[in-house]
Amino acid sequence: MSILKPDFIKPVAIGAVIFAALAFLPSLVDSYYMSLAISVVSFAVLATAWSMFSGPTRYISLATVVFFGIGAYTVAVLGEVLAFPLVLLCAGLAGTVVALLVGFSTLRLAGVYFVIFTFGLTELVRQVVSWYEVNVTREMGRYVFLDITQNDIYWQLLALFAVLLLTGFVLGRSRLGFALRIIGEDETVAKHCGIDVTRVKVALFVLSALFMTLTGAIIAPRWTYIDPVIAFNPMLSFQVVIMALLGGPRRLLGPLLGVIPLTLLFEVLTASFPNHFSILLGCVFMVIVYLLPGGVVGLYEKYRAPKKRTLSTDTETTRKSEEKTA
Amino acid sequence: MLSYAILSGITLGGMYALVAMGLTLQYGVSRIMNLAYGELVIVASFIAFVFMTTLGINPIVGLLIIIPLSFALNWAIYRILLTPLVARAKNRGMLEVDSILATFGLLFIVQGVLLVWFGGNYYSYDFMNDAVDVFGAAIAANRLVALGFAVVIGLGFYLILTRTRIGTALRAVAVDPTSARLVAIDVNFASCFAFALGGAVAAVGGVLVSMFLTFSTSMGVVFTMKALIVVIMGGVGNLLGALIAGLILGVAESLVATYVDPGLTIAVTYVIFLLVLLIKPSGLFGRAAS
Numbered sequence: 001m002s003i004l005k006p007d008f009i010k011p012v013a014i015g016a017v018i019f020a021a022l023a024f025l026p027s028l029v030d031s032y033y034m035s036l037a038i039s040v041v042s043f044a045v046l047a048t049a050w051s052m053f054s055g056p057t058r059y060i061s062l063a064t065v066v067f068f069g070i071g072a073y074t075v076a077v078l079g080e081v082l083a084f085p086l087v088l089l090c091a092g093l094a095g096t097v098v099a100l101l102v103g104f105s106t107l108r109l110a111g112v113y114f115v116i117f118t119f120g121l122t123e124l125v126r127q128v129v130s131w132y133e134v135n136v137t138r139e140m141g142r143y144v145f146l147d148i149t150q151n152d153i154y155w156q157l158l159a160l161f162a163v164l165l166l167t168g169f170v171l172g173r174s175r176l177g178f179a180l181r182i183i184g185e186d187e188t189v190a191k192h193c194g195i196d197v198t199r200v201k202v203a204l205f206v207l208s209a210l211f212m213t214l215t216g217a218i219i220a221p222r223w224t225y226i227d228p229v230i231a232f233n234p235m236l237s238f239q240v241v242i243m244a245l246l247g248g249p250r251r252l253l254g255p256l257l258g259v260i261p262l263t264l265l266f267e268v269l270t271a272s273f274p275n276h277f278s279i280l281l282g283c284v285f286m287v288i289v290y291l292l293p294g295g296v297v298g299l300y301e302k303y304r305a306p307k308k309r310t311l312s313t314d315t316e317t318t319r320k321s322e323e324k325t326a
Numbered sequence: 327m328l329s330y331a332i333l334s335g336i337t338l339g340g341m342y343a344l345v346a347m348g349l350t351l352q353y354g355v356s357r358i359m360n361l362a363y364g365e366l367v368i369v370a371s372f373i374a375f376v377f378m379t380t381l382g383i384n385p386i387v388g389l390l391i392i393i394p395l396s397f398a399l400n401w402a403i404y405r406i407l408l409t410p411l412v413a414r415a416k417n418r419g420m421l422e423v424d425s426i427l428a429t430f431g432l433l434f435i436v437q438g439v440l441l442v443w444f445g446g447n448y449y450s451y452d453f454m455n456d457a458v459d460v461f462g463a464a465i466a467a468n469r470l471v472a473l474g475f476a477v478v479i480g481l482g483f484y485l486i487l488t489r490t491r492i493g494t495a496l497r498a499v500a501v502d503p504t505s506a507r508l509v510a511i512d513v514n515f516a517s518c519f520a521f522a523l524g525g526a527v528a529a530v531g532g533v534l535v536s537m538f539l540t541f542s543t544s545m546g547v548v549f550t551m552k553a554l555i556v557v558i559m560g561g562v563g564n565l566l567g568a569l570i571a572g573l574i575l576g577v578a579e580s581l582v583a584t585y586v587d588p589g590l591t592i593a594v595t596y597v598i599f600l601l602v603l604l605i606k607p608s609g610l611f612g613r614a615a616s
Contacts (some may be wrong), residue, residue, distance in 0.1 A: 127589065130589065281438075282435030285427075
């Protein structure tokens, strides 16, 4: 790993300056724009974390909200019992355990099992939490009264996003990141290179889930009231996937390009067409899947670097011939 | 109590098996992983509801209209929405990813439309709700009728696949699309036909389920999930496997709902799914994964 080399220091330094500048946002704008900024940063963390795993591996996770909701619910349950940093720690632990369970049971199989498992996971977790609340604790819905202001939430999310980007940046240059890219290109080749495919995938999935869980935990005080239907709303998983796809999940900063325009669009849509939100969202999603399969980043690369395409068509032809022999 | 639980489990399992048969056709032959599948089931339930309550057409007669309608609708979905994806996919993995994403978008559109028209409430209607005595258990007549139809339609479906020319073509495409082309099978047509047929089966499932279960606009996801689990458990493309897996799921759910807690049925589904994934991911009757 090339720490302390100019090509490492320069981007990190630029990033640090930008984040330091963003930290002053609360003193510049009013509370409406702060709440918008919180949405943008939280979606930025979620979409980037999603892409960190799903981008290189092409395993589509539809369970973002499961981890987000676990984080939020942990705060609702423990928020008044423990100090906030300890609550975050517990949330992180809970998210990690669930991610490990999901990862080890599905990631050693073909990608489609993983998609199916995550597709229904939201429904499972929501029903189990509801059942637990109704039958064991006998209270449905909880109030979160914590002494945390909107600005605190913003700063925490911003810090989380900075850590995530740094992690992603370091990861891209580490052995783990390299192994992940090989797996994404061709899993059989990766196995032959001596990569423990399952372990790499699970490690990345857990890491990405951890960031999603923490986002949910940090943002929970904003809601004041949480019940399973609010915390585990499948719409969120859907939004995150759209944003990451629009931006381009295969680059570290790609998802951010999708997050900013779509968060603003969703803000307008929820305000103007609250009843037709889901339909419009579905249409936006279809447009992106059909017209922009590689995202904005993919479009940019396609027009800028025609050289790279020969390389990718090469691997595709080899894959095709492999399929025929298999 | 026990005989009631098992009987209602069998009717429920019969529905799951039927619905899963359609999905195994769509995934096995057309290679489309359709996450909007359960929405099609629910749409059919709502159409049956509207037929029964406002037009006075009973669901059995309604099937005669709904089956061709859903066949045509799914044909159109495949031709308009999925053909571009099939054309641009370079391999099976890419088509899988693209179809997952496209049908995921479709899911939210269909759900949104249903939500605008019907809202989030639970619906049901009254059709042949008299109790019939079977082995000492009083069971609603509509359940038995639904089960009867599921058996008849499932059987007809099985015969189409195994005894007719087009059925043989479909099975050939399921085994290997490239070789199927070599023996003059129109793979595009076969895929489209299989997708439409699968959609029609989903609609039948939706109508039959609506006769004895309450349903809501948000239930599609659960149906998709259960159908997928049954398909995986039975082995992709295996109709007999889907039948047995569906019955196992239905009976297990019914037993848990009767003896433990109705709120935990989805947990049972997942436990079964997990066990299959951990022990035999290729399905109960599937060959070992290559």
